[in-house]
Structures are given as structure tokens and as C-alpha cells.
Amino acid sequence: MFRQPLSYDPKFDALTLYESFHEEVLILSNAPVHLQVPNIDIRKRGASTQVATPPAVWFKKDVGYYLDRASEICARNKAALKRSYLPAPYSPCILESEADIVRSAALWLLHPVIIALQSEFKSVGCYAEVTIDDCRCDALIKINGETMVVLEYKNRGHIKMSEFEEGLITDPSYSNRVNILSTINDVQQDDDQSAMGHNAVCLTKQAAAYSTKWKTRYVGLFDWDNFFLWHFAGKDFRPRRVGTSTTVGHDGHATWAYGTPVRRRDDYRKALLGFILEAFQDRNNAKFAQPREPPFELSPQQKAKKRAEAEERRRQQLNAQQASNANVYGRRG
Missing domain, CATH: 1.20.5 (Single alpha-helices involved in coiled-coils or other helix-helix interfaces)
Structure with missing residues (x-):
């Protein structure tokens, strides 16, 4: 159970956007004691989510990688970010449904991130409840008309870091290649096709479906108290034939991915900003459509x-x- 932080410290009533990148996303209210998270029934999800392939295993990308990227853009746009303020917190702030999370995240998580991006890029858009086929995402961030990141919000307690960590392999190096491939082969025989816990697999299948539909390798999962960033680096967006038609990124997920659990609440905004910045760099890579080499295989140069x-x-x-x-x-x- 979370304890109520100093939500009403006067500094949070007049916090510039620049300062907000160094402060926590406040808890605002304790998680409801009645909240019970049942096992997700994947059969009740959309068809795209049901057929999406989750990574069998994942490798950790340190959050510091994203924080460093964000620090650069914050420093470069410091003057502009100090002219605007984060909305002041209010009490009571009800956070008992997914809709509550969506509303609050727009104010205290996304707002400073979007302003920082708009200070750096000509065209930045944040879209809500965008639908493609049977997929509807909660938030979509575009730069110059191209999708960078998809965000999926969940009610509090739905993201269990321990379930995600069941699929984490701590040594992604070539020297551990045989063990990694053996693990992948073993878990792919299971119904969930992943070493992660059941609910984590279901949430990741949803993220993988979004990756396919919106053609981005970057999808974030947020439930106010937990933030997990997926980088589906092995995703293949190259066109290929399916029957008589040509599709792009028809599933095409690799058996591995990079994941970043954002542990500290004062890293939430910066991590998301850096995540979007990396997605922008990936999108502008001349070889964007091609999957990235897995870390446990030798690079072309090494080969x-x-x-x-x-x-x-x-x-x-x-x-x-x-x-x-x-x-x-x-x-x-």
C-alpha cells in the first residue's frame, strides 16, 4: 500500500514544466484497498491482440539511457519550459478507474512532455482513443505526422513488475546465446509463448498489436504506480506477401524485445520524453523497416x-x- 506523499507542498502549486522533469508524479491518492486484479481472459480481447506474438524473453534497457536523452532536450529548451507551469494538484483526486488514470495522466504526465517536444519540433500531436480496425489505443504521440509512441493506460495495480521480470534474461551477450535460444525454444511450447507471467503476457500482446497497427517499435504501459516501456527492436516492418495481398508489419515480432521498468516516480516524465526521442531517431533511420540484430547474435561487423x-x-x-x-x-x- 502506498503512503500519501507531500502532495500539497506549495512547490507543487507553482511548478514550472522545467522543474517538473525533476520531480515525482505524485501518488495523489492511495490505491483503493478493494482493487482486485483478476487473470486476464485473452479470449475477450480484440482479435489483433489475441493473435499478436509476445516476446518469449526480454532484455533490460536501462532507464538512464532515456533520461540522458531527455536531459539534453530539457536543457536546450530550459527558457521555454520555465515559462509554463504544471497544473496544480487537487484534493481529493480520485484514481479508482482507468478513466481516472487517463484524465490524470494527461495533466501530470503527458502535458510537460508534449510541451517539451513542441519546443524542439515543428509539429507534435497527442491523440486520444485512436482506432485502427479492432485496436483502440489510449494515447498516440506523433512528430511531423509520423507515429512515435503508443501509450496504454491501465487501472491501478494491473501492471505487476514481478510478472514482467519472469521473462527477463540478465545476460544478453553472445556468450549466453545457447542458453537464451534454449529458453526461447522451451517457453514457445507453452500456451502463453513467453516466460513472463500470464497478465504481463496479455498486456504485452496488446502492446505488440499496437506496434503492428501503428508501425512503431515503442509502446508504453502505465497504471499510475507502474510504468513499463517496450522497445520491440526485432519488429519487422518490411512488406511481405500474405495470400494474394501485400501487408506491412503483419505481426512480424521477434522472440525477444527490450524492456524498461521505470522504478522512480521522479523519472516518469523524463523517461517518457527520452523514449519518444529515441522513437523519433528510430523512425528517421534509413533502415527503419528492418528488424534490429538481437544482442545475443554477432553484429555484421563482428561476423x-x-x-x-x-x-x-x-x-x-x-x-x-x-x-x-x-x-x-x-x-x-
Whole structure:
């Protein structure tokens, strides 16, 4: 159970947007004691969510990576961000439904992030309840008309970090490749197709469906007390044939992804800002449609280096053998 923080400290009544990036997203009210989170019945979700493929395992991307990106844009636009203020908190602030989370997040999470982006980019839009086919996302952030990030809000307590962590592999290196592939192969035989806990899998399938529909690798899950950022780096957006038609990003998810649990409430805004900035960089990559290399496989450069080293060893062995043969035949002569 969360304790009520100093929500009514006078500084929160007149907090500039710049300052808000260094302060917590307030709890505002204790999580309702009656809240019970049942197991999600995936059969009651949309068809796109049901068929979406969750990552079997995931690797942690440190939140500091996003915080550093956000710090740069905040510093560059400090003057503009100090001219506007975060809406003052009010009491009581009811946070007992998903709609309450959506309303409050718009004020105290998204607002400063969007203003910071608008200080940096020409065209920034934040859209609510956007629908494609059977998918409807809670919030969608676009820059220059392109989708960067999709946000999905949940009622408090629905995001269980412990369930996500069941699918975390702490060593993503090439040296652990055999173990990683073995784990992936094992969990893909299960109904959930992932090492994560059941509800985490269902939420991730929803995020994966959004990734497909809106063609972004970046999807965030937020329930006011927990914030998880998915980077579906292995997602393939290249067009391919399905029957008689050509589709783009028809599922195409890899068996792995990067995930970032944002633990500290005073990192929420900055982490989201940095997350969007990385999505912008990814979108503007000339090879955007192609999936990224998994961290447990060698990069093309590393593969080329290993081939060159192998060729050099073979050449040296051949030279040594030729020299040995020459010595033998020379003595016979």
C-alpha cells in the first residue's frame, strides 16, 4: 500500500514544466484497498491482440539511457519550459478507474512532455482513443505526422513488475546465446509463448498489436504506480506477401524485445520524453523497416571480423603445412 506523499507542498502549486522533469508524479491518492486484479481472459480481447506474438524473453534497457536523452532536450529548451507551469494538484483526486488514470495522466504526465517536444519540433500531436480496425489505443504521440509512441493506460495495480521480470534474461551477450535460444525454444511450447507471467503476457500482446497497427517499435504501459516501456527492436516492418495481398508489419515480432521498468516516480516524465526521442531517431533511420540484430547474435561487423580471423588462421595453418612439407621433401631430395 502506498503512503500519501507531500502532495500539497506549495512547490507543487507553482511548478514550472522545467522543474517538473525533476520531480515525482505524485501518488495523489492511495490505491483503493478493494482493487482486485483478476487473470486476464485473452479470449475477450480484440482479435489483433489475441493473435499478436509476445516476446518469449526480454532484455533490460536501462532507464538512464532515456533520461540522458531527455536531459539534453530539457536543457536546450530550459527558457521555454520555465515559462509554463504544471497544473496544480487537487484534493481529493480520485484514481479508482482507468478513466481516472487517463484524465490524470494527461495533466501530470503527458502535458510537460508534449510541451517539451513542441519546443524542439515543428509539429507534435497527442491523440486520444485512436482506432485502427479492432485496436483502440489510449494515447498516440506523433512528430511531423509520423507515429512515435503508443501509450496504454491501465487501472491501478494491473501492471505487476514481478510478472514482467519472469521473462527477463540478465545476460544478453553472445556468450549466453545457447542458453537464451534454449529458453526461447522451451517457453514457445507453452500456451502463453513467453516466460513472463500470464497478465504481463496479455498486456504485452496488446502492446505488440499496437506496434503492428501503428508501425512503431515503442509502446508504453502505465497504471499510475507502474510504468513499463517496450522497445520491440526485432519488429519487422518490411512488406511481405500474405495470400494474394501485400501487408506491412503483419505481426512480424521477434522472440525477444527490450524492456524498461521505470522504478522512480521522479523519472516518469523524463523517461517518457527520452523514449519518444529515441522513437523519433528510430523512425528517421534509413533502415527503419528492418528488424534490429538481437544482442545475443554477432553484429555484421563482428561476423566479418570473425570470418577474417578464421581465414587468417587457416592461411597460417596452410603456410605452416606447406613449410613442413617443403622441409620433408627437401630432406628426401
